[in-house]
Amino acid sequence: MTAVPLHDWDLAPREAIALQRRLAGRVERADRLGPVRHIAGVDIGFEAQGEITRAAVVVLAWPGAPGGEFAVVEEALHREPTRMPYVPGLLSFREVPAALAAFEQLTVRPDLVMVDGQGIAHPRRLGVASHLGLWLDLPTIGVAKSRLCGRHGEPGPERGDWSPLTDGPEDEVIGAVLRSRAGVKPIFVSPGHRLSLTTALHWVTACLGRTKLPEPTRLADRLASRRGEKSR
DNA sequence: GCGACAG
DNA sequence: ATCTTGTCGC
Numbered sequence: 001m002t003a004v005p006l007h008d009w010d011l012a013p014r015e016a017i018a019l020q021r022r023l024a025g026r027v028e029r030a031d032r033l034g035p036v037r038h039i040a041g042v043d044i045g046f047e048a049q050g051e052i053t054r055a056a057v058v059v060l061a062w063p064g065a066p067g068g069e070f071a072v073v074e075e076a077l078h079r080e081p082t083r084m085p086y087v088p089g090l091l092s093f094r095e096v097p098a099a100l101a102a103f104e105q106l107t108v109r110p111d112l113v114m115v116d117g118q119g120i121a122h123p124r125r126l127g128v129a130s131h132l133g134l135w136l137d138l139p140t141i142g143v144a145k146s147r148l149c150g151r152h153g154e155p156g157p158e159r160g161d162w163s164p165l166t167d168g169p170e171d172e173v174i175g176a177v178l179r180s181r182a183g184v185k186p187i188f189v190s191p192g193h194r195l196s197l198t199t200a201l202h203w204v205t206a207c208l209g210r211t212k213l214p215e216p217t218r219l220a221d222r223l224a225s226r227r228g229e230k231s232r
Numbered sequence: 233g234c235g236a237c238a239g
Numbered sequence: 240a241t242c243t244t245g246t247c248g249c
Contacts, residue, residue: 044239046240086240088237095239117238127238148238188238225240 009097010083016090020126027120027130032194033112033139036062038073039207040110041216042102042132044095045224046082053082055098056224059110060207060216068209070216077223078102088148089123092131099132110138112203114216118142119192119200121165121175123149133193140192141200142175143217147188155179155186160205165190176201181212 011019039062045054055078064070078101084094095117118127119142127148133140150167155177165175165188175190176197191200207214213221 044240046239049242050240086239088239091238122238142238144238146238147236149236 009093011093013087013090016093017124020122020124020131023131023134024120024124024126026134027126027192028194029120029191029196030194031139031196031199033199036111036203038062038108038110038112039070039203039216040106040113041116041214041218041220042099042113043116043217043220043224044098045221045226047079047226050082052079053095053098054079054224054226055095055102056220057099057102057106058216058219058223059106059108060219062111064215068215070207072219074106074108075223076102076105078105091117092126092128095128096132096135100135103136113138113140113192114143114204114207114214115140115192116143116145116217116221118144118148118188119175119190121148121150121167121188121190125174127190127192129190129192139194141195141204142188142190142192143204143214144188144190145185145213147177150174152177157182159208162186162189162201173197178204180204180208180214181210184212187212 060070115129119129129142162178
């Protein structure tokens with residue numbers, strides 16, 4: 001095997017970019033999902049002025065209740081010293097190691113994973129969702145709150161309306177700008193690994209509750225930012 | 233050289 | 240991402 005050892009997470013920007021180019025070629029954009037019974041949400045937060053990284057994973061049962069509520073099957077939180085600063089385009093090297101550690105705590109292996117960040121909607125087509133998907137060998141979807149690269153028009157006003165996110169000279173479609181809630185800034189959805197954009201949109205839409213973010217990501221976000229203790 | 237830039 | 244109060248609106 002030509003597996004990259006874990007210590008190679010600490011690479012100089014130059015090498016990290018070269019690695020992304022190689023890994024991008026291994027990302028699968030065609031659907032390869034099994035039956036979906038468990039959907040996970042992943043997000044990373046920080047504490048102590050960014051010195052400590054908090055990786056949170058929340059596993060939900062599919063399907064949920066009619067009202068858009070899902071049963072939480074399991075939660076995992078991993079804390080570790082932050083390994084590197086935020087560098088646009090190299091986010092996965094900062095967040096994926098901690099996310100993998102959190103996944104190791106799980107007793108159930110999710111069938112689909114939603115990650116806070118971009119999938120292939122990345123300069124080298126290897127956003128954090130794609131990178132994590134490759135390491136876990138699981139279908140992943142990138143759900144970002146803002147744009148990293150690409151061009152797009154304004155999506156329609158209704159929940160579910162979306163417009164394609166394109167990039168490059170060939171106008172390659174790399175994701176979708178989705179109106180997840182009326183009257184709110186849209187979210188950026190892109191395939192991470194092992195699924196198409198159409199399928200990614202299907203699942204993100206299916207997991208929308210009353211808020212802007214789909215439930216998996218929203219709950220992971222809350223746990224990573226330790227907001228679960230507050231407001232109660 | 234001048235912007236743009238997930239979390 | 241995180242630091243932070245009140246405030247506008249359903």
